[in-house]
Amino acid sequence: MAKKAVSILVTNDDGIMAPGLAALASAVSGLGTVYVVAPDRERSTIGHALTLHRPLRVEPLSERQVSVNGTPSDCVNLALLGLLPEKPALVVAGINHGENLGDDVTYSGTVSAAMEGTLLGVPSIAFSLAGEDHRMFTEAGRVARTLAELVLREGLPRKTLLNVNIPAGVPKGVRFTRLGHRVYSETVRKEIDPRGKAHYWVGAGPPLWEREEDSDMTAVHDGYVSVTPLHMDLTDHQMLHKMAGWQDALATKRSPHPGKRRLTRAKRTGSR
Numbered sequence: 001m002a003k004k005a006v007s008i009l010v011t012n013d014d015g016i017m018a019p020g021l022a023a024l025a026s027a028v029s030g031l032g033t034v035y036v037v038a039p040d041r042e043r044s045t046i047g048h049a050l051t052l053h054r055p056l057r058v059e060p061l062s063e064r065q066v067s068v069n070g071t072p073s074d075c076v077n078l079a080l081l082g083l084l085p086e087k088p089a090l091v092v093a094g095i096n097h098g099e100n101l102g103d104d105v106t107y108s109g110t111v112s113a114a115m116e117g118t119l120l121g122v123p124s125i126a127f128s129l130a131g132e133d134h135r136m137f138t139e140a141g142r143v144a145r146t147l148a149e150l151v152l153r154e155g156l157p158r159k160t161l162l163n164v165n166i167p168a169g170v171p172k173g174v175r176f177t178r179l180g181h182r183v184y185s186e187t188v189r190k191e192i193d194p195r196g197k198a199h200y201w202v203g204a205g206p207p208l209w210e211r212e213e214d215s216d217m218t219a220v221h222d223g224y225v226s227v228t229p230l231h232m233d234l235t236d237h238q239m240l241h242k243m244a245g246w247q248d249a250l251a252t253k254r255s256p257h258p259g260k261r262r263l264t265r266a267k268r269t270g271s272r
Helices: 019-027 072-083 102-106 109-119 134-154 216-221 237-250 258-269
Strands: 007-011 033-039 058-062 065-068 090-097 124-129 160-166 174-176 182-184 188-192 198-202 207-209 225-231
Touching (some): 007 019, 007 072, 019 033, 019 090, 033 072, 072 090, 072 109, 109 124, 124 134, 134 160, 160 216, 216 225
Parallel strands (some): 007 033, 007 090, 033 065, 090 124, 124 160, 174 225
Antiparallel strands (some): 058 065, 160 225, 182 207, 188 198
């Protein structure tokens, strides 16, 4: 029996003209019918924002490629709930121009696009390439194709996505990792404009990170592809169990507000 044809949604946060998007679409093209739905411009670090207060415009660029004047999450939402003729078997986001490691996943539009796909019930992967050498997108594309093929065959657990970071240069191998931690120094810079008014730049300083052998940052720094499974349940279950002991301290007796009792009495007597 012939294998059923599948469709794959490709998106990003660097915009419809980004080389990383073209590399990713090309890499997965042999695995199914590829649809590209991506922002009309760069939307980096926009997180998981959805556009709810204005209509979105979609511009067709080819038969299966459109740009959207919205966020990466908008693109996935529109594609899965309205634009695509059928639900895709896979959502892939990237290949991002720059890594998305550790705490960066909370800001990343690339990772958020994969989160949106996961929330809508489709296995999803976010791909990012470290460094500035865009010639490495071809190598990153080979990694993306292999992982996409694996996920199409094996699937992913419910509410789980993969965050994949590819090092600059030829990878030494693959490591399965957890999120590391890094902070940005001098993240707010104050400047004065010609009219004497202050303005601020956010994110000006270089990142500082901790070397931990099982983290995504260490893997990429050492030249390995980092594959980190992320789960959409952000609940701290250990803390939730501990908080059960807070119940008595938070319990209060319910009693009507005195002012409310007086108002009710006044209404009954017909007072104005």
